[in-house]
Amino acid sequence: MRPDDLLKPRPEGLYCPPGDFYIDPVRPVERALVTHGHADHARPGNQNVLATRQTLDIMAIRYGENFAASRQEAAIGERLTINGVTVSFHPAGHVLGSAQICVEKDGLRIVASGDYKPRPDPTCAAFEPVPCDVFITEATFALPVFRHPDDREEIGKLLKSVRQFPERSHLVGAYALGKAQRVIRLIRDAGYDETIYIHGALKTLCDYYESQGVALGPLAPATIDNGKKGDFAGAIVVGPPSAFADRWARRFPDPVSCFASGWMRVRQRAKQRGVELPIILSDHADWDELIETITAISPSEVWVTHGREEALVRWCELNGIRARPLHLVGYEDEAE
Ligand SMILES: [Zn+2]
Numbered sequence: 001m002r003p004d005d006l007l008k009p010r011p012e013g014l015y016c017p018p019g020d021f022y023i024d025p026v027r028p029v030e031r032a033l034v035t036h037g038h039a040d041h042a043r044p045g046n047q048n049v050l051a052t053r054q055t056l057d058i059m060a061i062r063y064g065e066n067f068a069a070s071r072q073e074a075a076i077g078e079r080l081t082i083n084g085v086t087v088s089f090h091p092a093g094h095v096l097g098s099a100q101i102c103v104e105k106d107g108l109r110i111v112a113s114g115d116y117k118p119r120p121d122p123t124c125a126a127f128e129p130v131p132c133d134v135f136i137t138e139a140t141f142a143l144p145v146f147r148h149p150d151d152r153e154e155i156g157k158l159l160k161s162v163r164q165f166p167e168r169s170h171l172v173g174a175y176a177l178g179k180a181q182r183v184i185r186l187i188r189d190a191g192y193d194e195t196i197y198i199h200g201a202l203k204t205l206c207d208y209y210e211s212q213g214v215a216l217g218p219l220a221p222a223t224i225d226n227g228k229k230g231d232f233a234g235a236i237v238v239g240p241p242s243a244f245a246d247r248w249a250r251r252f253p254d255p256v257s258c259f260a261s262g263w264m265r266v267r268q269r270a271k272q273r274g275v276e277l278p279i280i281l282s283d284h285a286d287w288d289e290l291i292e293t294i295t296a297i298s299p300s301e302v303w304v305t306h307g308r309e310e311a312l313v314r315w316c317e318l319n320g321i322r323a324r325p326l327h328l329v330g331y332e333d334e335a336e
Helices: 053-063 151-164 179-189 200-211 241-245 247-251 267-272 287-297 309-318
Strands: 008-010 013-016 021-023 031-033 046-051 068-073 080-082 085-091 099-105 108-112 134-139 170-173 196-198 219-221 236-239 256-260 277-279 301-307 322-325
Touching (some): 046 053, 134 309, 151 179, 151 256, 151 277, 179 200, 179 236
Parallel strands (some): 134 301, 170 236, 196 236, 301 322
Antiparallel strands (some): 080 085
């Protein structure tokens, strides 16, 4: 069996002909295997969804209980058979519940890693390299210019600014699933135990992380009616990036606009968004981590998807690994 016979790109997503299923389909299909809960990978409307319990829970939180006609839980490491194809889920280290999906038939093994990061993250299970013939890697930050700094140093910059400007509030933009909880957890790990204020859009997911054993410390809604501006002086407020562009943000006293994202490495992006304090914090592998992961797994072939595919394909070729871009559509690099 050739790799192309086991998994191939289709407009709906990555398709397995013998198993008759899709991985992270972008359009509704009969059977979907889902790597993680981010909106560009997990969409509502599929007939059957197979995912980790946490990803299923997150889909239910975001889309309602009827996000699929039926659902099945994949325990980490468990081998399941679908129409003669063996599939198994392995931690991807990206957000809570995120998994790489290993697809095997007739001795050929392909790992679709979804989004992943190898560096430690206190809010989800650590990435595990899975030996395989073909490794499908994301390429969100696949340029040598992308080297994510140490998480603790980035959070240290935020806490230093909070100490420096006790009369100002610090508004931290962070995506609702994963990034927000990671920012809060890292702030706690740095020793900050004051109440952190959160936008209403984060509450359910923060509660869910807590229920899964990720302690976030004292949180309170940042939506106090009749609140005077002074109430948030010196406070840290976390919300989805979109919230800080609208009226909601005006309730805070002389806010310092912060944004936690891997893209904050690009000064121009920070400037465009009016970000005063960029926090470089990514849930994706950076260039070095992509190279280290591919080197550790040592697959005979690499397929590269969503992001800067050419640079990584080129690197693989220069290092004697067959590689090609997959050109899957529908995955946004912005949603990190
Ligand atoms: Zn993601």
